[in-house]
Amino acid sequence: MEITKKTIDEIDWSKEEENVRLIEAIFFISGKFLSMQDLITFSNLNSLVIKESIGKLKERYQKENSALEIVERDNLWKMDVKQEYHNIINKLATGSAEFTKAEQETLAIIAYKQPIKQSVIIKIRGNKAYDHVHKFIQLSLIKAKKEGHTNILTLSDEFYDYFNVSSENNNPLKEIISETTGED
Numbered sequence: 001m002e003i004t005k006k007t008i009d010e011i012d013w014s015k016e017e018e019n020v021r022l023i024e025a026i027f028f029i030s031g032k033f034l035s036m037q038d039l040i041t042f043s044n045l046n047s048l049v050i051k052e053s054i055g056k057l058k059e060r061y062q063k064e065n066s067a068l069e070i071v072e073r074d075n076l077w078k079m080d081v082k083q084e085y086h087n088i089i090n091k092l093a094t095g096s097a098e099f100t101k102a103e104q105e106t107l108a109i110i111a112y113k114q115p116i117k118q119s120v121i122i123k124i125r126g127n128k129a130y131d132h133v134h135k136f137i138q139l140s141l142i143k144a145k146k147e148g149h150t151n152i153l154t155l156s157d158e159f160y161d162y163f164n165v166s167s168e169n170n171n172p173l174k175e176i177i178s179e180t181t182g183e184d
Contacts, residue, residue: 016056019045023053027070027079032161035076078161106132110142110153119150 026034026042034042039050054077058070071080081089099107106129110116121129133153136142140158144151 016052019043019049020053020056020060023050024057024079027057027077030078032158033071033073033076033078039077102128103132103135107136107141110136111155111159115152115154117147117150118144118153121153 022043022045023039026039030038030042036047036050039045040047043050045053054070054072057079060066061068061070067082067085068079069082071078102125106121106125109121109124110133113120118133121133125132133142133144133151137144139162140156141162142159143154143156145154
């Protein structure tokens with residue numbers, strides 16, 4: 001069997017497409033920002049191949065007019081839903097399947113008042129708030145730092161990624177509410 005230039009090109013193209021699919025699968029499963037080192041570790045590809053694959057994914061999503069995009073921030077990448085669909089995504093993310101109304105209210109107070117003592121949250125929300133805080137810590141949405149007999153609660157970077165809001169915003173709650181209600 002003779003290997004022709006066409007055969008070599010087809011093999012190269014097939015390998016490139018497999019690399020793109022691999023990077024796409026990694027982004028899809030992770031759901032968070034990944035560094036180049038993360039991508040290298042998960043894919044066993046080199047950084048040049050990964051950058052090329054990310055570029056091809058970006059092109060593909062634009063060409064297909066996809067609801068998905070690859071977002072880059074500070075040399076970190078993640079697959080996300082385009083901005084025009086964040087309203088529906090936030091409604092789904094904050095819906096009853098994800099968080100109860102009581103949990104949403106507890107998280108809203110933490111987001112609005114942070115940094116806030118856990119003991120203050122318990123006074124405001126009652127003993128059930130212990131469960132809420134535990135759940136948010138497990139989901140990495142908030143951080144708890146021991147101070148005396150209580151914890152100081154603050155939002156984590158994952159909170160901002162989860163709700164697609166800017167960490168520079170002093171009041172992320174306003175941004176979430178405006179996206180879900182369409183109001184400013």
